[in-house]
Amino acid sequence: FEPVSVGIAIGAVSALTGYLSYSDLYCRFAECCREERPLNASALKLDLEEKLFGQHLATEVILKALTGFRNNKNPKKPLTLSLHGWAGTGKNFVSQIVAENLHPKGLKSNFVHLFVSTLHFPHEQKTKLYQDQLQKWIRGNVSACGSSVFIFDEMDKLHPGIIDAIKPFLDYYEQVDGISYRKAIFIFLSNAGGDLITKTTLDFWRAGRKREEIQLKDLEPVLSVGVFNNKHSGLWHSGLIDRNLIDYFIPFLPLEYRHVKMCVRAEMRARGAAVDEDTVTKVADEMTFFPKDEKIYSDKGCKTVQSRLDFH
Ligand SMILES: Nc1ncnc2c1ncn2[C@@H]1O[C@H](COP(=O)(O)OP(=O)(O)OP(=O)(O)O)[C@@H](O)[C@H]1O
Numbered sequence: 001f002e003p004v005s006v007g008i009a010i011g012a013v014s015a016l017t018g019y020l021s022y023s024d025l026y027c028r029f030a031e032c033c034r035e036e037r038p039l040n041a042s043a044l045k046l047d048l049e050e051k052l053f054g055q056h057l058a059t060e061v062i063l064k065a066l067t068g069f070r071n072n073k074n075p076k077k078p079l080t081l082s083l084h085g086w087a088g089t090g091k092n093f094v095s096q097i098v099a100e101n102l103h104p105k106g107l108k109s110n111f112v113h114l115f116v117s118t119l120h121f122p123h124e125q126k127t128k129l130y131q132d133q134l135q136k137w138i139r140g141n142v143s144a145c146g147s148s149v150f151i152f153d154e155m156d157k158l159h160p161g162i163i164d165a166i167k168p169f170l171d172y173y174e175q176v177d178g179i180s181y182r183k184a185i186f187i188f189l190s191n192a193g194g195d196l197i198t199k200t201t202l203d204f205w206r207a208g209r210k211r212e213e214i215q216l217k218d219l220e221p222v223l224s225v226g227v228f229n230n231k232h233s234g235l236w237h238s239g240l241i242d243r244n245l246i247d248y249f250i251p252f253l254p255l256e257y258r259h260v261k262m263c264v265r266a267e268m269r270a271r272g273a274a275v276d277e278d279t280v281t282k283v284a285d286e287m288t289f290f291p292k293d294e295k296i297y298s299d300k301g302c303k304t305v306q307s308r309l310d311f312h
Contacts, residue, residue, distance in 0.1 A: 031103075031105060031109060031110055031111070033111055033144070033145035033146070033147060034147075035145070035146045035147045035183055038070065038071070039066060039067060039070035039071070039101065039102070040101065041063070041066075041067040043101060044063060044066065044067075044097075044098075044101045045063055047097050047100075047101065048062065048063060048094070048097060051093075051097065051266070052090055052093065052094060052097070053090075053255070053259045053262040053263060053266075053302075054089075054211070054253060054255050054256065054258075054259040054262075055089070055090055055094075055252055055253060056211075056212050056214075057214065057215075057216055057219070057250065057251055057253070058083070058090070058094060058250050058251070058252055060216075061216060061248050061250050062081070062094065062098065062250065065079060065081060065247060065248050066079070066098065066101075066102075069185070070102075074182075075182045075183060076172050076182065077170065077171060077172045077181075077182060077245070078169065078170055078181050078182055078183070078184040078185060078186055079184075079185045079186070079247055080170050080185075080186045080187075080188075080240070080245055080246045080247050080248075081185075081186070081187045081188070081246075081247065081248050081250055082155075082187075082188040082190070082227070082235070082246045082248070082249050082250065083095070083187065083188065083189050083190070083250045083252060084190050084191070084192060084193040084194065084197065084223055084227070084249060084250065084251055084252065085191070085193075085194050085197055085251060085252025085253065085254070086191065086194040086197070086198060086252065086254045086255075086297070086301060087191060087194075087299075087300055087301055087303055088255070088298070088300045088301025088302050088303025088304070089252040089253065089254060089255055089301040089302075090252055090301070090302070091189040091190075091252055092153065092189060095114075095151045095153075095187050095189065098149070098185075098187065099112045099149055099151070102147065102149055102185070103147075103149065109149075110144075110145075111141070111144075111145040111147065111148045111149065112148070112149045112151070113137075113141060113148065113149070113150050113151065114151045114153060115134075115150070115151065115152045115153065116153045116154055117152070117153065117154040117155065117157040117158040118154055118157050121158060121159065121162055124159045127159055127161055127162055130162050130165075131161075131162060131164075131165035132165075134162070134165050134166060135165055135166065135169075138150060138166060138169055138181075138184075139169075139176075139177070139179060142169070142179055142180075142181050142184050143179050146180060146181075146182075146183040146184065147183045147184065147185070148184050148185075149184070149185045149186075149187065150184065150185070150186050150187070151187045151189065152186070152187070152188045152189065153189045154189070154190070155188045155189060155190035155192065155235065156190045156191050156192040156232055157232075160231070160236045163188075163235065163240060164240065166186070167240055167243070167245065169181040169184070170186060170240060170245040171243065171245060188235070188246075190227070190235075192226070192227050192230050192232065192235070193222075193223045193226050193227050193230070193249075193251070194252075194254075196219070196222050196223060196226050197219060197223070197251045197252070197253060197254070198254050198297065200214065200218055200219055200222070201214065201253045201254055201297075202291070202294075202296070202297075205294075205296060211253060211256075214253070216251075219249075219251040220248075220249050220251070223249040223251060224241060224246070224249050227241065227249070254296075254297035254298070254301070255297060255298045255301045255302060256296055256297060256298070257284055257287075257289065257296075257298070259298070259302070260283075260284045260287055260298050260301075260302055260305065261280050261281070261284045263302035263305045264279070264280045264283045264284060264305055264309060265280055267305055267306055267309055268280070268309070271309075279309075279312045282312060283305060283308050283309055283312060286308055287299070287300065287304070287305075287308075288300075
C-alpha cells in the first residue's frame with residue numbers, strides 16, 4: 001500500500017461518515033425531506049384499517065396507489081388522487097393519515113401543503129393572480145422537496161380553471177424549467193360526486209347486497225364523467241381529466257349508523273376515556289340520517305361526533 005493514498009482514503013471515509021452522522025443528527029432535530037425513504041406500507045395499512053371506518057374502497061385504492069408510487073424509483077408523473085364523497089366521510093382524515101405516513105410531522109410538516117378554496121382562492125375575479133401564485137408556490141416547494149404533498153380541500157368551491165394552472169406539473173414531463181415534479185403527490189378533496197356515490201351505495205343496500213361488494217369499477221367511471229360535467233366540481237371541463245392526469249378517483253361512501261358509533265368509540269378512546277356504550281348510542285341517536293324513509297346514512301357522516309360528545 002502506498003501510504004499517501006491510504007491516508008487520502010481514510011480521510012475521505014472519515015469525512016463521509018462524519019458527514020453522514022452529521023446529516024443524521026441534523027435530521028433528528030430539523031425536518032428533512034428524505035425523498036428516497038421507502039414508504040412503510042404495513043404501517044399505512046394498519047393505520048387505514050384501524051382508523052378509517054366503512055371505506056373499503058378508499059382503503060384499498062389509497063394503499064395500492066401509494067405503495068406502487070413510492071416503490072417506483074422512477075415514476076413518470078406525480079401521483080394525483082381525487083377523493084370524493086359526502087361531508088364527514090373521512091376525506092380530510094385520510095389525507096392526514098397519508099401525510100403522516102409520508103412525512104412524520106403530517107399536516108405540520110414543511111413538505112405538506114394544504115390549500116382551502118374558500119380561504120386561499122376566494123375571489124373569482126382574481127383567478128389569474130391565484131394561478132400565478134399557485135404555480136410559484138408549487139414550483140418553490142417542489143424544488144425544496146421533490147416528495148412534497150399538496151392537498152386541495154373544497155375543490156367543489158374552487159372557481160373553474162384555477163386548478164388547470166397546475167396541469168404542466170401533473171403531466172408526464174421529465175422536468176419543467178429544470179425541476180422534476182415526478183415524486184410529488186397531489187390530493188384533491190371534494191363533495192362533488194357525493195350524490196352519485198350515495199345513489200350507487202343505496203342501490204346496493206336496496207338490492208340486499210353488502211356495501212363491501214361495491215367495487216371501484218362500479219363508481220370510478222361514473223365519478224370521473226360526473227365530475228367533469230359538473231360546473232361546481234372544481235374540475236369542470238378540466239384539462240386534468242381530459243388528459244387523464246388524475247390517477248385515481250376515490251369514492252368515499254356515506255356512513256351508516258354503525259360507523260357513526262365506531263367514530264364515537266374512537267373519539268372516546270382518543271380522549272383517554274373508557275368506552276361507555278350508553279353514551280355511544282346517545283351520540284349516534286342524535287345524528288340525522290337520510291333518505292327520509294329508510295334513514296340509513298348519516299347527514300354529516302362523523303363530522304359532528306366530537307362536538308356532540310362534549311355534551312355527554
Ligand atoms: N370514515 C371515517 N372513519 C373514521 N373517522 C371518520 C370517518 N369519517 C369521518 N371521521 C371523523 O370525522 C372527522 C371529520 O371528517 P373529515 O373532516 O375527514 O370529513 P370530510 O370527508 O373531509 O368532510 P368535508 O367534505 O365536509 O370536508 C374526522 O376528523 C374523523 O375524526
